[in-house]
Structures are given as C-alpha cells and as structure tokens.
Amino acid sequence: MKFTTGIFDELALQVKKIAKVMDVINLSIGSPDLPPHPKIIEVLTREVQNPQNYGYTLNPGLEELREALVFWYRHKYRVFLEVNETIVLLGSQEGLAHLPLAIINPGELVMVPNPGYPIYEAAAKLAGAKIFYYPLTEENNFLLEIEKIPEEILKATKLIFLNYPNNPLTVLASYDFFEKMVFYAKKYEFIVVNDLAYGELTFDQAKSISLLEIPGAKDVALEFTSVSKSFNLAGIRLGFAAGNPKLISKLTLLKSNIDYGVFKPFQKAAIEAFKYRDIIISDLVKTYESRRKVLIDSLKKWGWEVKPPLSTMFLWAKLPSGFSDSKAFAFNLLSETGVAVTPGIGFGSLGEGYIRMALVADEEKLVEAAKRIGSYLQGRSIT
Numbered sequence: 031m032k033f034t035t036g037i038f039d040e041l042a043l044q045v046k047k048i049a050k051v052m053d054v055i056n057l058s059i060g061s062p063d064l065p066p067h068p069k070i071i072e073v074l075t076r077e078v079q080n081p082q083n084y085g086y087t088l089n090p091g092l093e094e095l096r097e098a099l100v101f102w103y104r105h106k107y108r109v110f111l112e113v114n115e116t117i118v119l120l121g122s123q124e125g126l127a128h129l130p131l132a133i134i135n136p137g138e139l140v141m142v143p144n145p146g147y148p149i150y151e152a153a154a155k156l157a158g159a160k161i162f163y164y165p166l167t168e169e170n171n172f173l174l175e176i177e178k179i180p181e182e183i184l185k186a187t188k189l190i191f192l193n194y195p196n197n198p199l200t201v202l203a204s205y206d207f208f209e210k211m212v213f214y215a216k217k218y219e220f221i222v223v224n225d226l227a228y229g230e231l232t233f234d235q236a237k238s239i240s241l242l243e244i245p246g247a248k249d250v251a252l253e254f255t256s257v258s259k260s261f262n263l264a265g266i267r268l269g270f271a272a273g274n275p276k277l278i279s280k281l282t283l284l285k286s287n288i289d290y291g292v293f294k295p296f297q298k299a300a301i302e303a304f305k306y307r308d309i310i311i312s313d314l315v316k317t318y319e320s321r322r323k324v325l326i327d328s329l330k331k332w333g334w335e336v337k338p339p340l341s342t343m344f345l346w347a348k349l350p351s352g353f354s355d356s357k358a359f360a361f362n363l364l365s366e367t368g369v370a371v372t373p374g375i376g377f378g379s380l381g382e383g384y385i386r387m388a389l390v391a392d393e394e395k396l397v398e399a400a401k402r403i404g405s406y407l408q409g410r411s412i413t
C-alpha cells in the first residue's frame with residue numbers, strides 16, 4: 031500500500047515558504063512550545079554524560095520506568111497494573127502504528143474515527159486491514175455510538191481505536207461510555223484501544239477517564255499514553271502501552287524485530303518527570319487554561335465565537351458563517367496573515383467546516399494571531 035502526502039505535509043511546506051517573507055504564528059502542530067521542568071533537563075544532562083548509557087536498552091523498556099507508569103495509573107485512575115502489562119514505546123505514535131501489524135491479519139476490519147488523529151487510519155493500512163470509519167459529529171457529542179453500528183460490522187471488527195480526550199475534537203468520554211465499549215468488545219470479540227495522550231490536559235475541573243478503569247477491561251483493552259504533551263517532551267519520543275498482557279507481549283515481540291528500545295537517558299528523564307508529575311501538570315493545565323481563555327476572548331472580539339474545550343491543547347472551531355472549505359480557509363489565512371491553523375478536513379471528511387488551533391504560543395502571540403485572523407475575516411466582510 032502506498033502512502034501519499036497529505037494536507038499536513040502541504041501545510042508544513044507552505045509554513046516554511048511563508049516564513050521567508052512574514053513572521054509566522056504557527057498554531058497548526060500540537061508540538062508544545064513550553065520547556066520541560068528543569069529537573070528533567072538536569073537528569074537528562076547527567077545521564078547523557080554517562081558513557082554506559084549508550085547501548086541498546088531493548089524492549090519492553092526499563093523496569094523502573096514501567097513501575098513509575100504503574101504507580102501513575104494507580105495514583106491518577108485507581109487502575110492496578112502489573113509491570114508485565116506495560117511497555118515503553120518510541121512515542122505512543124510508534125506503538126499505535128505497530129499495534130494492528132502485531133495483532134491483525136490482512137483483510138480484517140479495524141474501526142477508526144472520522145474525524146480522527148491520522149495514525150489510526152495509517153496503522154490499519156500498514157497492517158493491510160479493512161477500515162470502517164465511524165462518524166463523530168456534534169449531534170453525537172463527538173462520541174462513538176456503538177449501538178448504531180450495523181451488526182455485521184461489529185461481528186467483523188477485530189479492533190477499535192478510541193481517542194478520549196480527543197484530538198482534534200477536544201471532548202472527553204465518560205465512565206459509562208467506556209463501560210459500554212468494554213461490554214461490546216466482549217460481546218463481539220474485538221479489541222478496544224484508547225489513545226490517552228491528552229489524559230493530563232483537562233480543564234475546569236474536568237477529569238479524564240482511563241479505559242482500564244472499567245472492571246474486566248484488561249481482558250479486551252489496551253491504552254496508550256505519552257510523555258510528549260504531559261511533560262513537554264515531544265522530541266524525546268517516549269510513550270507507553272498498558273493493558274492486556276497478551277497484547278503487550280505481541281506488541282513487544284513485533285517491536286523486538288524492529289527496534290531496540292528508547293535511549294536510556296530519555297527513559298531516566300521520564301522517570302524523573304513522573305516524580306514531579308503533580309507540580310508539572312498543575313502548572314501546565316493552568317497555562318493552557320489561561321491561553322485558551324486569551325485566544326477565545328480575543329477571537330470573540332473579532333466576531334468569532336469558539337466553544338471552550340474541556341481538554342487537550344487545541345481549539346476545535348467551526349468556521350465562521352460564509353466559510354465552508356477548511357483547506358482554502360487555512361491556506362488563505364496563512365498566506366495573507368502568517369497564522370497557521372490546521373484544516374479540519376485533514377482529520378477526515380467529517381472534519382470539513384472546522385479548523386484546529388493549537389495553544390502552542392504565548393498569550394501575546396495568541397492575541398496577535400487573533401488580531402490577524404480578525405483582519406482576515408473583516409477583509410472578507412464576514413464579521
């Protein structure tokens with residue numbers, strides 16, 4: 031199967047081009063602009079100096095780090111895991127990409143969200159799976175309505191990808207939702223995966239739920255987490271899968287044919303990150319809450335009302351009236367104002383009519399971005 035260049039690549043190329051002639055405010059990628067906690071950098075610096083840290087680390091990752099993950103699950107979600115129910119990944123994206131290859135046969139059915147973070151579709155394609163795109167719309171509060179999926183699809187399904195808190199839709203799922211998913215997974219004998227990359231980034235006292243909180247989930251479920259967004263460590267490429275031990279073993283086996291583990295200093299840095307987790311997360315959430323307010327308030331001044339997200343580091347904004355083509359909107363906005371946002375269509379057909387803005391610039395820049403967006407809208411006499 032061939033992979034083609036998508037809107038994300040086109041946008042990145044355009045950002046580069048425009049940056050040569052204009053100051054670009056890039057709100058298109060979810061790559062945190064904030065630094066990691068100084069303690070994390072301190073450990074990383076120390077560990078990099080140790081010549082013994084340069085060998086292969088091998089899968090499934092340092093026991094001490096996996097124990098830190100086990101502790102975190104217990105502390106945050108009251109989920110009790112054994113270390114052999116966890117694996118360290120080269121970023122959660124890597125594990126998500128490889129999971130279907132490890133557990134699905136070509137031609138089997140995988141369900142992925144539309145709109146959705148692109149890795150689920152790519153992962154299914156890598157494994158030669160058939161894909162069923164389940165719709166996430168405002169009418170269903172961007173939640174999979176499993177009871178509306180035709181029975182023949184449910185019977186054929188081997189794996190469902192869920193992503194709550196959701197990127198790009200910014201919504202959370204409830205305990206009842208996950209409970210229903212586990213029930214259906216058992217009834218129709220499929221595996222259910224939740225991508226919990228944004229589990230720490232919830233606002234206004236909202237709290238994420240882990241799929242693994244559901245009694246019996248471990249029989250049918252895996253969950254993916256990451257240090258990228260929680261600890262501003264996107265570049266070190268480190269994430270986790272946790273849940274059903276047989277699935278973990280299959281993923282570990284596949285990975286042992288592909289990679290030899292995450293660089294030891296990175297794993298040590300992640301252990302340190304978990305030690306300071308409470309303070310890091312509470313500061314980070316405050317920062318995103320404040321940025322969210324600043325951007326939403328500033329856009330409102332220019333006549334664009336955006337619903338505040340309860341989670342993630344994004345705004346998922348319906349295009350102002352008069353606009354319907356998210357790609358044209360994003361590319362014109364970029365070339366005229368230097369503000370880069372992601373067109374909703376990049377996440378699937380049902381993302382059309384929306385754009386995603388990442389809160390990855392300081393407040394001053396966000397105000398400036400809103401001002402430029404406002405002048406763009408006024409130029410088209412929309413506001």
Ligand SMILES: Cc1ncc(COP(=O)(O)O)c(C=O)c1O
Pocket residue numbers: 060120121122123124147193196197225227255256257258264267268269
């Ligand atoms: C929903 C979701 N899952 C996974 C990832 C990838 O995370 P990682 O850096 O751990 O590979 C991202 C990154 O943006 C994401 O938005």
